[in-house]
Amino acid sequence: MNGPIRKQARPTIRDVAELAEVALGTVSRVINGHANVGADVQAKVRRAISELGYQPNSAAQSMRTQATRMVACVVPDIQNPLYAAVLGAAEAAFSEAGYALLVAGTAWSTERELSLVETLGRRRVDGVIAVTTDERNPALQAAYAALQAPLVLVEREMPIPLAGIVVTDQARSLRDATAMLLDLGHRRIALMAPPIHNRSGRERITGYRAAFAERGLAVNERLLFDEAAAAGTAQQVTRALLARRQAPTAIITAGDRSLGGVLRALREAGRRIPQDISVVSWGDGDLPQLMDPPITAIRYDAGEIGAQAARLLLTALEGGALAPGSRRRLLMAELVMRGSCAAPLTSS
Amino acid sequence: MNGPIRKQARPTIRDVAELAEVALGTVSRVINGHANVGADVQAKVRRAISELGYQPNSAAQSMRTQATRMVACVVPDIQNPLYAAVLGAAEAAFSEAGYALLVAGTAWSTERELSLVETLGRRRVDGVIAVTTDERNPALQAAYAALQAPLVLVEREMPIPLAGIVVTDQARSLRDATAMLLDLGHRRIALMAPPIHNRSGRERITGYRAAFAERGLAVNERLLFDEAAAAGTAQQVTRALLARRQAPTAIITAGDRSLGGVLRALREAGRRIPQDISVVSWGDGDLPQLMDPPITAIRYDAGEIGAQAARLLLTALEGGALAPGSRRRLLMAELVMRGSCAAPLTSS
DNA sequence: CTGTTAGCGCATTCAA
DNA sequence: TTGAATGCGCTAACAG
Numbered sequence: 001m002n003g004p005i006r007k008q009a010r011p012t013i014r015d016v017a018e019l020a021e022v023a024l025g026t027v028s029r030v031i032n033g034h035a036n037v038g039a040d041v042q043a044k045v046r047r048a049i050s051e052l053g054y055q056p057n058s059a060a061q062s063m064r065t066q067a068t069r070m071v072a073c074v075v076p077d078i079q080n081p082l083y084a085a086v087l088g089a090a091e092a093a094f095s096e097a098g099y100a101l102l103v104a105g106t107a108w109s110t111e112r113e114l115s116l117v118e119t120l121g122r123r124r125v126d127g128v129i130a131v132t133t134d135e136r137n138p139a140l141q142a143a144y145a146a147l148q149a150p151l152v153l154v155e156r157e158m159p160i161p162l163a164g165i166v167v168t169d170q171a172r173s174l175r176d177a178t179a180m181l182l183d184l185g186h187r188r189i190a191l192m193a194p195p196i197h198n199r200s201g202r203e204r205i206t207g208y209r210a211a212f213a214e215r216g217l218a219v220n221e222r223l224l225f226d227e228a229a230a231a232g233t234a235q236q237v238t239r240a241l242l243a244r245r246q247a248p249t250a251i252i253t254a255g256d257r258s259l260g261g262v263l264r265a266l267r268e269a270g271r272r273i274p275q276d277i278s279v280v281s282w283g284d285g286d287l288p289q290l291m292d293p294p295i296t297a298i299r300y301d302a303g304e305i306g307a308q309a310a311r312l313l314l315t316a317l318e319g320g321a322l323a324p325g326s327r328r329r330l331l332m333a334e335l336v337m338r339g340s341c342a343a344p345l346t347s348s
Numbered sequence: 349m350n351g352p353i354r355k356q357a358r359p360t361i362r363d364v365a366e367l368a369e370v371a372l373g374t375v376s377r378v379i380n381g382h383a384n385v386g387a388d389v390q391a392k393v394r395r396a397i398s399e400l401g402y403q404p405n406s407a408a409q410s411m412r413t414q415a416t417r418m419v420a421c422v423v424p425d426i427q428n429p430l431y432a433a434v435l436g437a438a439e440a441a442f443s444e445a446g447y448a449l450l451v452a453g454t455a456w457s458t459e460r461e462l463s464l465v466e467t468l469g470r471r472r473v474d475g476v477i478a479v480t481t482d483e484r485n486p487a488l489q490a491a492y493a494a495l496q497a498p499l500v501l502v503e504r505e506m507p508i509p510l511a512g513i514v515v516t517d518q519a520r521s522l523r524d525a526t527a528m529l530l531d532l533g534h535r536r537i538a539l540m541a542p543p544i545h546n547r548s549g550r551e552r553i554t555g556y557r558a559a560f561a562e563r564g565l566a567v568n569e570r571l572l573f574d575e576a577a578a579a580g581t582a583q584q585v586t587r588a589l590l591a592r593r594q595a596p597t598a599i600i601t602a603g604d605r606s607l608g609g610v611l612r613a614l615r616e617a618g619r620r621i622p623q624d625i626s627v628v629s630w631g632d633g634d635l636p637q638l639m640d641p642p643i644t645a646i647r648y649d650a651g652e653i654g655a656q657a658a659r660l661l662l663t664a665l666e667g668g669a670l671a672p673g674s675r676r677r678l679l680m681a682e683l684v685m686r687g688s689c690a691a692p693l694t695s696s
Numbered sequence: 697c698t699g700t701t702a703g704c705g706c707a708t709t710c711a712a
Numbered sequence: 713t714t715g716a717a718t719g720c721g722c723t724a725a726c727a728g
Binding site for chain 2: 057084095103
Binding site: 370371372373374377384385386389408410411412413414 | 697698700701703704705706
C-alpha cells in the first residue's frame with residue numbers, strides 16, 4: 001500500500017557526468033553521437049550511463065531542440081479496420097524512424113476533434129496524419145493550420161497549402177461498380193456512402209452518377225444514402241429500402257462496418273443473393289470473401305494508405321518541404337468480381 | 349518552396365504576461381485555475397492569451413510538474429480487432445481524462461517491444477497498458493519494472509508487484525466449449541491457441557484439458573497448436589490437419605484472425621460444416637455470425653477489456669495505489685451456440 | 697491578491 | 713578535445 005508507485009529520483013545527465021568524472025556537456029555529446037569525444041572518455045561515460053540506468057529525459061530534450069519526435073494520427077474511429085490498418089502501418093513506419101505515435105479518436109465529432117487538435121498543439125507534435133471528420137469545417141481547418149506542423153490528410157482534402165494528401169480513387173471504383181451493375185440490367189441501385197461533406201462521400205456519389213450519366217440514365221436520388229441521410233445503421237437503412245414498393249435490385253455498401261448490417265437485413269427479409277438482389281461491398285476482407293456466394297468487392301489496401309501517408313510525413317519532417325509534384329498520392333482501388341452480382345429478375 | 353513549414357516563434361507565457369501587463373506567475377495561475385486571481389486581471393490575461401493564440405508548451409510543463417499526462421498502450425498488433433478495440437476504448441477514456449495516448453506495436457517481437465518500452469521510459473509516460481509479447485521474458489519484465497510507472501497488464505500476468513491486471517476467463521470458456529464438443533461425441537478436437545508462454549495460451553489449453561480430464565478421456569497432444577507449434581497460418585495448419593489419416597472432427601480457432609483461414613481450408617477441402625466437421629470460433633463478430641451455418645463462438649467484449657484497463661490505470665494515476673482487492677479484473681466470456689456444431693458422423 | 701525568483705534536464709555556444 | 717555557462721518555457725515557493 002504505498003501510494004502511486006514511488007517515483008524514485010531518476011538519474012540526470014549531471015549524475016552521469018559526476019560518476020564518469022567528466023563534464024556534463026561531454027555526456028551530452030556521447031549521447032547524441034557527436035564525433036569529437038575521445039574513445040576512453042566515451043567508454044567511461046557509457047559505463048556510467050548503464051551503471052545508473054540513465055535515460056535522457058525527452059521533455060528536456062524537446063525544450064532544447066524544439067522538436068518532440070512525436071507525431072499524431074487523428075482518426076474518426078480506431079476500431080474501424082480501415083483506420084486500424086492506417087494506424088498500424090503508420091506506427092510501424094514512425095517507430096522505425098524514431099518517432100512516437102500519438103493517437104486521437106474523434107468519434108466523428110467535430111468538437112472532440114477540435115479539442116484534440118488543440119492538445120496536439122500544446123504537445124508540439126512534429127507532424128500529423130489526419131482523417132478529419134469534416135474537411136469543410138472552418139474551425140477544424142484553422143485548427144490544423146494553427147498547428148504549424150507538417151500535415152498529411154488521408155482520404156480528405158483541405159485547403160491547407162503545404163499539406164500532403166493520400167487518397168484513393170473512389171470515384172473511378174464506384175463508376176466501375178455501378179457500370180457493371182447497370183450493364184447487368186440493374187436500374188434501382190442503392191448507394192450507401194460516407195458523409196457527403198468529405199471527399200470520400202463526394203467521390204463515391206460522383207462515380208455513381210458518372211456511370212448513370214454515361215448511359216444517359218437518370219439517378220434516383222432516393223437511393224443515395226450518405227451517412228447523414230441514413231439516419232441509422234446499415235441494417236436499418238437496408239430494412240427500409242427493402243420495404244419500399246420499388247425496392248432496389250442492387251446495393252453498394254459504405255464500408256467494412258456496413259456490409260454486416262446489409263447482409264443481416266437481407267437475411268431477415270429472406271432475400272437471396274444474387275437472385276433477389278445484388279451486392280457490392282466497399283472494402284474486401286474475410287467477410288465478403290467467405291460468404292456464400294462470395295461478395296463482389298471494391299478492394300483497396302488500407303495498409304498502403306497508412307504507409308504512404310507515413311512516408312509523405314517523414315519526408316516533410318526530415319528534410320524539406322514536399323515537392324509540389326509529390327505532395328499528393330492517388331491510390332487505386334480494384335473491383336473484384338464475385339458471385340454476388342447477377343442480372344435482376346425483372347427489368348424495371 | 350519554403351522548407352519544412354516555418355516554425356514561427358510561438359508566443360510564450362512571458363509574451364502573454366507582457367501583453368496583459370501582469371507578472372508571468374499570474375498568467376500561470378490563470379492557466380492552471382488557481383483561485384487567487386482578481387476577476388479583472390483574469391479577464392486581461394485571457395484576452396491576451398487568445399489574442400496571441402498562446403498554447404502552453406507541455407514539454408515545459410512536464411519538466412516542472414514531473415508528469416507528462418501521457419500514457420502508452422503496448423500491443424502486439426494494432427490491426428487485430430481485439431487490440432484495436434482495447435486501444436479504442438482506452439483512448440476514449442484517457443482523452444476524456446486529459447491524457448494523451450501513445451501506441452506502440454510490437455509485431456510480436458520481444459526485441460522490438462524491449463526497445464519500445466525503453467523509449468516509453470525516456471518519454472516518462474505516466475502509465476502503461478500492455479499486452480506483452482512474452483510475459484515470461486525476464487528482460488521485458490525488467491523493462492516494464494524499470495518504467496517506475498503504474499502498469500496494467502491485459503490478458504497477461506507478470507510478477508510485477510503493483511501492476512493492475514485485466515484478464516478474461518479463458519480456461520472456463522474453453523472448458524465449456526470443449527465439453528460441449530465432447531458431449532456431442534467428438535473425440536478428435538483440434539485446438540488452435542495463442543503462444544503458450546502467455547496466459548492466453550496456457551488458459552485455453554488448461555480449459556481444454558480440463559474438459560477431457562473431467563470425462564476421464566485422454567488428450568491427443570497432436571491436436572494442440574499453440575502458435576509456435578503451428579508453423580504457419582491458420583489456413584495452413586488446417587490443411588495439414590485435414591490431410592491426416594485421423595483428421596479432427598472439430599476445430600476450435602485461436603482468434604479473430606484465424607477463423608477466416610480455417611474456413612478457407614475447409615472450403616478448399618470440400619468439408620461441410622457441421623456435417624463433416626464442427627467449428628468453434630474464439631471471438632464473435634460479423635464473420636461467425638453471418639456464415640451459413642452461423643459459427644458457434646466464444647464471445648468476449650474487447651471494448652470492456654480496454655475500458656477496465658483504462659479505469660484501473662486511471663485510478664492508479666490519479667490517486668493512490670490500487671487496492672489489493674481491486675487490482676485484478678476477471679472478465680467472463682460466453683459460449684454462444686450456433687449451427688456449426690453437431691455430432692460427428694463416425695464416432696472414433 | 698500579485699510580482700519575483702529559482703530551477704526542472706538538457707543541448708549548445710564559447711573559451712580554454 | 714573538453715569544460716563552463718546560458719536559457720529553452722514553465723510552476724511553485726516565497727516576498728511583498
